[in-house]
Amino acid sequence: MVKKKEDIKEVDEIFDSFVKQSIFQNKITLQSNYNPEDIPHRKRQIAQVASIIAPSLRLERPSNLFLYGLTGTGKTLVTQYVRNQLLKKADKLGVSLLMPYVNCKLRKVADTEYRILAELIHKLGGKVPATGLPTDQLYKKFIDIVDVQKQILIVILDEIDQAVKRIGDEFLYNFTRLNTELTKAQITVVGISNDLKFLDTLDPRVKSSLSEEEILFAPYNALQLQDILKKRAKEAFKEKVVDGGVIEKCSALAAREHGDARRALDLLRIAGELVERDSKEKISLDYVDRAKDKIESDKLLIAVETQPKQFQLAFLSVIQLLRRIKREKKEEKIFTGDVYNLYRDLCKKTRTEILTQRRISDIIAEFDMQGLINAKVISKGRYGRTREIRLDLPENLVDRINLILMDSLSL
DNA sequence: CGAGATTCATGTGAAGTATACCTTTAGGCTTAA
DNA sequence: AAGCCTAAAGGTATACTTCACATGAATCTCGTA
Numbered sequence: 001m002v003k004k005k006e007d008i009k010e011v012d013e014i015f016d017s018f019v020k021q022s023i024f025q026n027k028i029t030l031q032s033n034y035n036p037e038d039i040p041h042r043k044r045q046i047a048q049v050a051s052i053i054a055p056s057l058r059l060e061r062p063s064n065l066f067l068y069g070l071t072g073t074g075k076t077l078v079t080q081y082v083r084n085q086l087l088k089k090a091d092k093l094g095v096s097l098l099m100p101y102v103n104c105k106l107r108k109v110a111d112t113e114y115r116i117l118a119e120l121i122h123k124l125g126g127k128v129p130a131t132g133l134p135t136d137q138l139y140k141k142f143i144d145i146v147d148v149q150k151q152i153l154i155v156i157l158d159e160i161d162q163a164v165k166r167i168g169d170e171f172l173y174n175f176t177r178l179n180t181e182l183t184k185a186q187i188t189v190v191g192i193s194n195d196l197k198f199l200d201t202l203d204p205r206v207k208s209s210l211s212e213e214e215i216l217f218a219p220y221n222a223l224q225l226q227d228i229l230k231k232r233a234k235e236a237f238k239e240k241v242v243d244g245g246v247i248e249k250c251s252a253l254a255a256r257e258h259g260d261a262r263r264a265l266d267l268l269r270i271a272g273e274l275v276e277r278d279s280k281e282k283i284s285l286d287y288v289d290r291a292k293d294k295i296e297s298d299k300l301l302i303a304v305e306t307q308p309k310q311f312q313l314a315f316l317s318v319i320q321l322l323r324r325i326k327r328e329k330k331e332e333k334i335f336t337g338d339v340y341n342l343y344r345d346l347c348k349k350t351r352t353e354i355l356t357q358r359r360i361s362d363i364i365a366e367f368d369m370q371g372l373i374n375a376k377v378i379s380k381g382r383y384g385r386t387r388e389i390r391l392d393l394p395e396n397l398v399d400r401i402n403l404i405l406m407d408s409l410s411l
Numbered sequence: 412c413g414a415g416a417t418t419c420a421t422g423t424g425a426a427g428t429a430t431a432c433c434t435t436t437a438g439g440c441t442t443a444a
Numbered sequence: 445a446a447g448c449c450t451a452a453a454g455g456t457a458t459a460c461t462t463c464a465c466a467t468g469a470a471t472c473t474c475g476t477a
Contacts, residue, residue, distance in 0.1 A: 114457065131432050131457050336421065356461055361422070377422065381470025384420025 023241040023276055023283070030236045030269035032262050035080055040231060041224045042074045045215055049082045052213050053188065056097055056152040057090060061186040064176065064210050068193045069217025072260030075192050076158055078217075083156065096151035100124055104163035111163060113171040117142060120155065139174070139181075146185045154188045161195040165369070169206050176209040219259025225251035228261055229268055237272065243284045246271070250288055267291050297397050303372060304401055305408070310355055314363050316405040317342040318373060319398055322391050335386040336361055350409055364389065 053062040067075045090097035100123035110119045117138045118128045126145045229247045254264035270291035321334045340357045347354040368375040374390040
């Protein structure tokens with residue numbers, strides 16, 4: 001039924017092929033955490049961000065800043081770039097300037113008010129327990145750390161929309177008001193959001209103070225993406241490794257996905273990695289296609305694997321139900337009740353504690369938020385009201401997930 | 412035939428509970444003078 | 445007597461449960477044309 005994805009080579013052979021010939025010269029330049037010296041097509045934004053936060057060099061508090069644009073449009077990159085430059089400059093001038101960066105999306109790290117604050121304190125060299133303290137005590141601690149001398153603190157909150165979606169915008173209010181508590185230091189908040197409509201969902205007070213300045217990052221078009229890729233590919237690969245059209249194809253694919261540069265780079269890198277694994281010497285077009293599939297499935301597999309046990313059980317229920325239904329060629333929709341029933345059975349089989357339907361309902365909603373499934377609350381009229389759950393994934397991927405979950409839950 | 416009432420299955424909000432972890436405090440023990 | 449360790453007390457955040465009410469269109473009911 002399920003095909004083996006990769007031939008099993010002798011370990012020795014695998015190592016050999018890696019040592020012998022690498023098509024990569026400097027792979028780092030294609031990785032998403034790489035900060036290039038030069039960011040094409042973002043000159044204007046860099047200048048804007050820089051000029052807005054520049055007053056910090058004179059120990060004046062810059063305006064709060066809000067950056068928004070779809071994923072892979074360079075928001076984080078630009079911010080990091082300006083951040084590094086500014087820190088360098090501040091260092092040279094002997095100005096006391098702190099710019100902690102927190103990604104608010106990371107589950108279990110910075111997805112509640114408490115944890116964001118804890119992470120921030122941690123970045124500033126303080127220590128706080130993971131739990132046990134009242135949140136306002138964390139604020140106190142934060143102030144203690146920051147307010148030791150005249151200095152500017154620029155807090156960068158990435159993926160801020162995720163945090164607000166989860167815990168509301170109150171913490172932003174607290175944050176922007178922090179300045180009134182400070183005597184020596186001053187705080188500026190830089191918010192980064194992937195959600196274009198995010199600002200409108202905020203409380204007006206928060207909105208006006210957070211977006212004293214705002215900058216929109218428009219998607220890259222295919223040509224701009226090509227530019228970016230070419231520049232990076234030149235450093236990443238050895239000469240004459242990339243077939244004609246490959247870069248164009250990566251760009252086109254990514255441009256279709258709202259101009260996501262990260263996506264384009266990933267495509268190219270993964271394609272390269274696949275080529276290398278096959279001990280080939282050139283990246284040809286079909287490797288781009290394979291890379292595309294791999295990226296999509298990898299992302300999902302990781303998301304599923306890192307899910308807590310109860311979540312995995314719930315997800316497995318969803319998957320198995322949908323597979324079953326698909327086999328009977330019925331409509332590919334299921335409802336909360338169905339999921340819960342199967343979930344209960346699975347719990348019994350695995351001797352796991354059974355959570356209430358209330359909770360499972362929330363978990364399903366969370367899957368939807370994470371984009372693992374497609375759930376919509378509908379009313380079936382006389383037959384009640386429920387979530388209609390769908391999953392649009394290729395069948396072989398669903399099978400793989402199924403196996404992985406069965407395995408990790410030892411079913 | 413159509414407007415309004417009914418109904419179902421679950422969504423959703425609020426409040427309560429269990430658990431894990433934190434700090435503080437006080438008592439008891441050790442140690443060194 | 446001072447210093448250190450430990451256990452108990454008191455507190456919080458988080459994940460989950462319990463309770464109670466909200467939803468909203470398919471279906472039913474019943475008055476009217």
